[in-house]
Amino acid sequence: MTHSLAVEELVNATSEELGTYLRSGALNTNALTRSLDYEGLDIEDWERIKRIHFCLADDVHDFISALSDRVRRIKTEHQRENIHTQGEVRGSINWSATLRTRSESGYADRSRFVCNTPYTEYDIAENRVLKRLLWQIHRTVTDELQSVEYDWRQEFWTDDQLASFDRLYKQNVHLSRIKEGPAISVSGQDMTTARQSRLPLYTEAYDLYDMFQRLQADTLDADITELLADTLVVPTDTPTLFELFCCFRLIRTLTRFTPGFVLKPIDGESNALAHLESDDTRIEIHHDSTGSLSFHEPLDTTHRPVHAQYARYHDALIDYSDTLEALTGDPSDPVLYNGRPDIIIEIYDTTSDERLDSVLLGEIKHSDATQTFKQGLEELLTYRRFASKDNYLIDKPDITLTSLLITNGVTTSGTSDEVIHLNGTDLIDSPATHSKHLDWIHSLSGLPATPSRA
Incomplete structure (x- = not known):
């Protein structure tokens, strides 16, 4: 029995790869969103997904957990304003303003006063940052997460925690006196004031809202990619996590062992997860998508x-x-x-009117069971027969068709001209696995493969 990758190994490896690719800007975030496949969420909007992952972060959870005690000491400013009264005095009388007001009526009404009335001002810079942050968190957990009835959500936000935060946000006497979140515009000066506050409530609010703004702007600094990596992989089911791991490692293998190719950013119109380019060739990697093919x-x-x-x-x-x-x-x-394979790699000759030269069809099974291996093999060979682009690929001698089956612990002793079989451990980068990397790369229309970059 071949060693299989444990869930902890998958989480660590996938987190590392995800952070690397996000920092390089080489992943198609729309395609990544489709690949995540969270139970209970039907979301293909990267902006919404980022808000969800922000709310799953430990720092956000800790901040909300401590909020009920901290908000009792919310900062305010004491102000005075001139109030026109009739027959009563509120605060000190502003006599000059009072006399001007009475003169307008010919001094006929001596019960009119203008008073300097004290009031408490909640609309200050620190509170604007705080309330805007809380609004972003509240609308996300109530609109996106509250209805999710799966274990992964309970690990981050229990029903009691959601209800407690909802009551605090809507009913707290101090928070309710600050303008509603959608009406607040946070300026740079507001952020500076919050950052310089002596109260942890506001300095932490600044840190979190600054992170939120950078996340939404796709400013993928180290802390942002760490947040995304930590929260993106944890909620996913293990088979999907294994598929993402395999995708990332296949991308890494292609970039490492095919000289002249570099990862390129993808525009929003492509459904590829990533693609590599050289002077005359483009390699597209698709996950959870049929790419340009039909099955x-x-x-x-x-x-x-x-x-x-x-x-x-x-x-x-x-x-x-x-x-x-x-x-x-x-x-x-x-x-x-x-049907639909788990992975499709398409290789195009960009010097010849985007001619499709080679295709890899990949099926991934997170299992070490022989029966599951057989099922995956049958599915893969069926994809091979029905894959088409205008015509069946298997009938087109000018297109190289490669089939790759990846399992997590199944041992096979023989070889096949039709299918290359790898285990998840074969995708771990080490000198011992280099020959297997080169085998499947060489099968892709004779792509130049060399271990020199390893």
């Missing part, structure tokens, strides 16, 4: 197969489609095949 095959209902067993299968698919529509009312065309 959908409608059933030909006009011709019933002659072979008896195939005819029965043909009829069963039509029966399924008709029965499903009868029971649910949803129209359903019969489908012979529909």
